[in-house]
Amino acid sequence: MSDALPYVFSAAGTYVQGAGVLDVVGPHLARLGKRALGVVDPVVRAQVEPAIQAGCASEGIAWRSEAFPGECTETLVDGLVASVRSWGPELVVAAGGGKALDTGKLVAEALGIRSAMIPTIASTDAPTSRVAVLYNEEHAQVRVARLRANPDLVVVDTAVIVRAPVRFLVAGMGDAIATWPEARTCAAKPGRTPAGGRPSRAALALAELCYRTVLTHGRQARQDAAAGRVSAAFEAIVEANTLLSGLGFESGGLAAAHSLYAGLSVLPAGAGYLHGEKVAFGVMVQAALEAWPAADRKELGDFYGDVGLPSRLSHLGLGAATE
Ligand SMILES: [Zn+2]
Numbered sequence: 001m002s003d004a005l006p007y008v009f010s011a012a013g014t015y016v017q018g019a020g021v022l023d024v025v026g027p028h029l030a031r032l033g034k035r036a037l038g039v040v041d042p043v044v045r046a047q048v049e050p051a052i053q054a055g056c057a058s059e060g061i062a063w064r065s066e067a068f069p070g071e072c073t074e075t076l077v078d079g080l081v082a083s084v085r086s087w088g089p090e091l092v093v094a095a096g097g098g099k100a101l102d103t104g105k106l107v108a109e110a111l112g113i114r115s116a117m118i119p120t121i122a123s124t125d126a127p128t129s130r131v132a133v134l135y136n137e138e139h140a141q142v143r144v145a146r147l148r149a150n151p152d153l154v155v156v157d158t159a160v161i162v163r164a165p166v167r168f169l170v171a172g173m174g175d176a177i178a179t180w181p182e183a184r185t186c187a188a189k190p191g192r193t194p195a196g197g198r199p200s201r202a203a204l205a206l207a208e209l210c211y212r213t214v215l216t217h218g219r220q221a222r223q224d225a226a227a228g229r230v231s232a233a234f235e236a237i238v239e240a241n242t243l244l245s246g247l248g249f250e251s252g253g254l255a256a257a258h259s260l261y262a263g264l265s266v267l268p269a270g271a272g273y274l275h276g277e278k279v280a281f282g283v284m285v286q287a288a289l290e291a292w293p294a295a296d297r298k299e300l301g302d303f304y305g306d307v308g309l310p311s312r313l314s315h316l317g318l319g320a321a322t323e
Helices: 026-030 045-058 074-087 098-111 166-177 179-188 201-226 232-252 256-265 275-289 294-307
Strands: 014-018 035-040 062-067 091-096 114-119 131-135 141-146 153-157
Touching: 014 232, 026 045, 026 153, 035 045, 035 074, 035 098, 045 062, 045 091, 062 074, 074 098, 091 098, 098 114, 098 131, 153 232, 166 179, 166 201, 166 232, 166 275, 166 294, 179 201, 179 232, 179 256, 179 275, 201 232, 201 294, 256 275, 275 294
Parallel strands: 014 153, 035 062, 035 091, 091 114, 114 153
Antiparallel strands: 131 141
């Protein structure tokens, strides 16, 4: 074999998206096992757990729900694994934001069982990937775990997502918009993707479609989300933020925008801002570093202005940053 890295394309097993899909989740879960362990974010428990439980009951799946206190820590994951092992779960069903999903991924990995992700916000591209971020009790990032497998199932109920604050959807667009610039740069240089190989044509095509989808439908989707409407534009953006961005970053690669995010995240002044908001600013910096054509930078700047993504440090509360 040559020394060149191979193409590696890594993806979740099945992706289901639409308004009300949670009401028909049972048959999807039944393919993964007969004993389901729930890791459900308390913020959305009342919104999603009854439908998941009903789906399990209709398929004869035993359901056991464990408390998720809100932070994805090593201690929490170890504790959950120890307390449920003897019950013998065959799959983990994680529902909520990124931290609940990452906890579910880590518990499934430790137990060697299948996993289903039910994101209730479209703010990042984490649900499809085999990456999980661990924090300590003080909410500081400890490490990024690379898992053995991608989630087996991702179920995105847009009737649930549309009830989340619009800011999450917009931040998700910021994370999504980085996908193509980063994959393109990773492909042009000898970069290794999070999936562990070179960016394939498939990943690059998804990444480019992600970028175009966000610029084409983002403004309308933002308006529709604010009005609580699950429109075609809203569905397009949820798919871009979750599926296209998720497959695109994992198999297409990361570059300056996410490096900048990592740097910004250690500054206390920016603590109140979301992952995608910081990544969006990182894309602006990457555009300057790579000397993008003026028209492309203007297109991006106009879009940021219209949807409310940060294009300056001052928009991230870092206007006074000097070092
Ligand atoms: Zn990201």
